[in-house]
Amino acid sequence: MPIPMTGNSSNRAVLITMPHSHYAEKARWALDWLSLPYSEEPHVPLLHRIATTRNGGRSVPVLVHGARRYIDSTEIMVYADSVCGGDRLYPRDTAQRRLVETLEEQFDEVLGPHTRRWAYAQLLPDRGLLRKMMSRGVPRAEASLLPMIMPIVIPAVRAGLRITSDSAQRSMQRVCGIFREVDERLADGRGFLVGGRFTAADLTFASLASPVLLPAGCRAAYPELDEVPATMREEVLRLRDTEAGRFVLRLFSQERVRSQMVTLG
Numbered sequence: 001m002p003i004p005m006t007g008n009s010s011n012r013a014v015l016i017t018m019p020h021s022h023y024a025e026k027a028r029w030a031l032d033w034l035s036l037p038y039s040e041e042p043h044v045p046l047l048h049r050i051a052t053t054r055n056g057g058r059s060v061p062v063l064v065h066g067a068r069r070y071i072d073s074t075e076i077m078v079y080a081d082s083v084c085g086g087d088r089l090y091p092r093d094t095a096q097r098r099l100v101e102t103l104e105e106q107f108d109e110v111l112g113p114h115t116r117r118w119a120y121a122q123l124l125p126d127r128g129l130l131r132k133m134m135s136r137g138v139p140r141a142e143a144s145l146l147p148m149i150m151p152i153v154i155p156a157v158r159a160g161l162r163i164t165s166d167s168a169q170r171s172m173q174r175v176c177g178i179f180r181e182v183d184e185r186l187a188d189g190r191g192f193l194v195g196g197r198f199t200a201a202d203l204t205f206a207s208l209a210s211p212v213l214l215p216a217g218c219r220a221a222y223p224e225l226d227e228v229p230a231t232m233r234e235e236v237l238r239l240r241d242t243e244a245g246r247f248v249l250r251l252f253s254q255e256r257v258r259s260q261m262v263t264l265g
């Protein structure tokens with residue numbers, strides 16, 4: 001059972017995010033799962049850097065908890081697991097923990113960047129949709145600046161992530177490769193990737209696969225399936241219809257909804 005920390009404001013952690021970030025969803029899911037009280041502080045792209053650099057980071061998510069700062073989603077999960085007693089997301093068993101960490105690293109380093117690049121390649125041309133995604137829950141003043149920020153952010157994302165139609169296609173091939181590996185791991189009928197229970201490996205796979213599956217229950221600000229371009233929709237539906245895709249949809253519908261205690265603010 002979750003061990004909630006006392007929920008007074010001095011104990012409450014702050015999670016700095018961008019609304020559409022899948023790495024932020026990974027950290028948010030971990031905090032929700034562990035029932036660690038926190039407030040979320042979402043920012044629009046570019047302005048997020050004011051909040052992250054002030055706390056010694058760069059990308060989102062960043063977790064601020066008292067005097068402590070965690071500037072990477074994995075650091076946040078490891079910290080949150082330990083502060084909530086340990087053995088919740090990272091098994092105490094050494095061999096299992098090593099496998100969880102190996103899978104998490106592969107999903108962080110390969111799956112996350114490739115799902116992001118492919119999804120951005122589909123969505124960058126639709127400014128209206130991007131604006132809706134990037135402004136969800138952010139301070140009103142930041143949302144009102146988005147029309148001025150987007151002409152800077154869109155080319156920066158294209159250049160920074162080296163997005164072309166070829167690179168997007170290659171990213172989808174890498175995503176399919178990882179989905180096949182997960183299919184194989186699940187082929188014996190197991191319900192979770194490691195040790196017969198939900199761990200950081202499952203949470204990381206589901207969160208970082210979410211941009212190509214747009215699962216119900218995901219708290220990242222994604223478009224609805226019927227809002228995305230037809231080519232994206234077809235690919236999402238095809239991926240949902242794989243073992244790995246069905247696994248992610250199940251994790252969101254069963255595990256993600258178990259604990260939702262965030263306060264936006």
Ligand SMILES: N[C@@H](CCC(=O)N[C@@H](CS)C(=O)NCC(=O)O)C(=O)O
Binds near residue numbers: 022
């Ligand atoms: N290794 C980092 C990756 C986080 C990441 O790539 N975040 C992206 C959003 S999905 C970001 O903040 N990009 C903008 C930036 O780097 O300033 C983690 O796991 O937290």
